[in-house]
Amino acid sequence: MSVTVLGISASPRFEGNSDLLLRQALAGAESAAAETEYVRLCDLNITPCTECNFCYESGKCRIDDDYQTLCSKMLEADRMIFATPVFFMTVSAQAKTLIDRCQCLWAQKFVLKQPLITTGRDRRAMVIAVGGTKSKKMFDSIRLTMKYYLNVLDMRYAANLFVNHVDALGEIEKHPSAMNEAFRLGKELVTAPKAPDQPLDVQLT
Numbered sequence: 352m353s354v355t356v357l358g359i360s361a362s363p364r365f366e367g368n369s370d371l372l373l374r375q376a377l378a379g380a381e382s383a384a385a386e387t388e389y390v391r392l393c394d395l396n397i398t399p400c401t402e403c404n405f406c407y408e409s410g411k412c413r414i415d416d417d418y419q420t421l422c423s424k425m426l427e428a429d430r431m432i433f434a435t436p437v438f439f440m441t442v443s444a445q446a447k448t449l450i451d452r453c454q455c456l457w458a459q460k461f462v463l464k465q466p467l468i469t470t471g472r473d474r475r476a477m478v479i480a481v482g483g484t485k486s487k488k489m490f491d492s493i494r495l496t497m498k499y500y501l502n503v504l505d506m507r508y509a510a511n512l513f514v515n516h517v518d519a520l521g522e523i524e525k526h527p528s529a530m531n532e533a534f535r536l537g538k539e540l541v542t543a544p545k546a547p548d549q550p551l552d553v554q555l556t
C-alpha cells in the first residue's frame with residue numbers, strides 16, 4: 352500500500368508562494384511513490400468554531416460544512432503537508448479557522464478520552480510557511496500553533512520549511528534553493544525510516 356499524503360494549502364492567493372512550495376513538496380512525495388491529495392482551503396466552506404462546546408459531550412462538531420470531510424481526510428492520511436503564508440506573525444485566517452475547528456478532536460481525545468486513530472500508526476507532518484519580511488521572530492507563533500495542532504491530530508511534527516523575505520506572487524520560484532528543498536523534504540517525509548525526535552528545521556532567506 353502506498354503512503355498517503357494530504358497537502359493543505361492555506362494561502363488565499365492562487366499559486367502563492369507557500370502554495371507553490373507545497374506543490375513541490377507533494378511532487379517530492381510522489382517521486383517516492385506516495386499517493387497525494389491537494390486541498391486548497393479557499394475552495395472549501397469552513398466556518399469558524401462557535402465555541403458551543405457540543406463536542407465536549409459528543410466528540411463531534413455540529414457545524415455541517417466542508418470541515419467534516421476534511422477532518423476525515425486529516426485522520427486517514429499517513430502524512431500531511433500544511434502550507435501557510437505568515438500573516439501578522441502567525442498562520443493565515445484560513446489556516447486558523449481549520450485549526451480551531453479541530454477543537455472537537457481535542458475534546459474527543461482529552462475530555463472524552465477516546466482514541467482518534469488506530470494506535471501504532473506512523474503519522475507525520477511537515478509545515479511550510481513563507482513571510483515577506485526578515486523579522487527574526489516571524490515563525491515563532493506558527494511553530495507553537497502547529498506543535499499543538501499536530502499533537503491533537505496524533506501526528507509527529509517531522510519538518511519545517513520556513514522561508515522569509517519572499518513577498519510578491521510567485522517570487523518563490525526565483526529563490527535559489529527553496530523549491531528544491533521543498534521537493535527534498537516532501538520526499539523525505541515519505542522515505543525516512545522514522546520521524547526525527549525534533550522537527551527538522553529548514554529556514555531559508
Ligand SMILES: Cc1cc2nc3c(=O)[nH]c(=O)nc-3n(C[C@H](O)[C@H](O)[C@H](O)COP(=O)(O)O)c2cc1C
Nearest residue numbers: 362367368369436437438439440482483484517518
Ligand atoms: C494580511 C497580510 C499580513 C501579512 N503579515 C506578514 C507578517 O506578519 N510578516 C511577514 O513577514 N509578512 C507578512 N505578510 C506578507 C506575506 O507573508 C508574503 O507576501 C508571503 O509571500 C505570502 O505568501 P503566499 O504567497 O503563500 O500567500 C503579510 C501579508 C498579508 C496580505
